[in-house]
Amino acid sequence: MSTETQSLTLVQAVRDGLKSEMERDEDVLVLGEDVGKNGGVFRATEGLYDEFGEDRVIDTPLAESGIIGSAIGMAAYGLRPVPEIQFSGFMYPGFDQLVSHAARLRTRSRGDFTCPMVLRAPYGGGIRAPEHHSESKEAFYTHEAGLKVVIPSTPYDTKGLLASAIRDPDPVVFLEPKLIYRAFREDVPEEPYTVPLGEAAVRRDGTDLSVFTWGAMVRPTLSAAESVAEDGIDVEVVDMRTLSPMDRETIVESFKKTGRAVVVHEAPKTGGLAGEITATIQEEALYYQEAPVNRVTGFDVPYPLYALEDYYMPEDTRIEDAIRETYEA
Numbered sequence: 001m002s003t004e005t006q007s008l009t010l011v012q013a014v015r016d017g018l019k020s021e022m023e024r025d026e027d028v029l030v031l032g033e034d035v036g037k038n039g040g041v042f043r044a045t046e047g048l049y050d051e052f053g054e055d056r057v058i059d060t061p062l063a064e065s066g067i068i069g070s071a072i073g074m075a076a077y078g079l080r081p082v083p084e085i086q087f088s089g090f091m092y093p094g095f096d097q098l099v100s101h102a103a104r105l106r107t108r109s110r111g112d113f114t115c116p117m118v119l120r121a122p123y124g125g126g127i128r129a130p131e132h133h134s135e136s137k138e139a140f141y142t143h144e145a146g147l148k149v150v151i152p153s154t155p156y157d158t159k160g161l162l163a164s165a166i167r168d169p170d171p172v173v174f175l176e177p178k179l180i181y182r183a184f185r186e187d188v189p190e191e192p193y194t195v196p197l198g199e200a201a202v203r204r205d206g207t208d209l210s211v212f213t214w215g216a217m218v219r220p221t222l223s224a225a226e227s228v229a230e231d232g233i234d235v236e237v238v239d240m241r242t243l244s245p246m247d248r249e250t251i252v253e254s255f256k257k258t259g260r261a262v263v264v265h266e267a268p269k270t271g272g273l274a275g276e277i278t279a280t281i282q283e284e285a286l287y288y289q290e291a292p293v294n295r296v297t298g299f300d301v302p303y304p305l306y307a308l309e310d311y312y313m314p315e316d317t318r319i320e321d322a323i324r325e326t327y328e329a
Helices: 010-024 048-052 064-077 092-102 138-142 155-167 215-229 248-258 273-288 306-312 316-328
Strands: 005-008 028-032 057-059 080-084 118-123 148-150 172-177 186-189 201-204 209-213 235-239 242-244 261-268 294-298
Touching: 005 010, 010 028, 010 048, 010 155, 010 172, 010 186, 028 064, 048 057, 064 080, 064 092, 080 155, 118 155, 138 148, 138 172, 138 242, 138 261, 138 273, 148 155, 155 172, 155 186, 172 215, 201 215, 209 215, 209 248, 209 316, 215 235, 215 261, 215 316, 235 248, 248 273, 261 273, 261 316, 273 294, 294 316
Parallel strands: 028 057, 028 080, 080 118, 118 172, 148 172, 209 235, 209 261, 261 294
Antiparallel strands: 005 186, 148 242, 201 235
């Protein structure tokens, strides 16, 4: 196996992952608004149209329900479609197709049919976009049995998780944190590889407190962990990566070691997955708990525009304050 690598941004890793899987399996195809000749609004599919042609890189009408519905039919037929929704906030017109049909196809057919499709969408805030472009609604999709939900935080994981999602026999919602699409680079193998779904990654080992997070929030969390380390607080940072199925074993193992926890996500607090992680700790590791679990999240308001966006997003200082408060409790 070749050990050659290339330095990629996260969005370049998306493109490289799609290209690798399309080369590996001729049943893999891409469809969505502007994904073909234009290469996607974020250039995640740039060049794929020229390389694979209009039969495998399909420009669609502006109709999210039609995009997702078409992909479900393709998947039931035996193809492996990767539909793109231009922003995750545009997924709602196709929500019925996703939860009523894609998620239920295996159960409805008693296993005779599966729905091997990957629904990609840029998600999250921080880029000064208008409404419906910045939502973090990952909790919607984790609630639906039959869907897997994946959110990468690094270029390496992006390519490997996307490959695993495409090869999976069931539907995967693959949410890409656009705030870090081009924020940094990482060495990524040129050859195809996979990162398993359903396994969290410990990004920083620690003994005093565990922070659970994902997507674009991993970087400010690591920054906050390094900052409080100067005061002698040793923080473990766990990147969940896959939110459904959730890696509860890693959550519990980390919490048993530290006895304290903070959960960071940019979605609103009410109904957010911080509550699910907190419940897991209460149910499976209560006797190890030294302090209440703290949550650093977005607020229970519509996502704000422009001037107030920086106040909405969790950032280093809010995370640091939560870590210190939980450590001292």
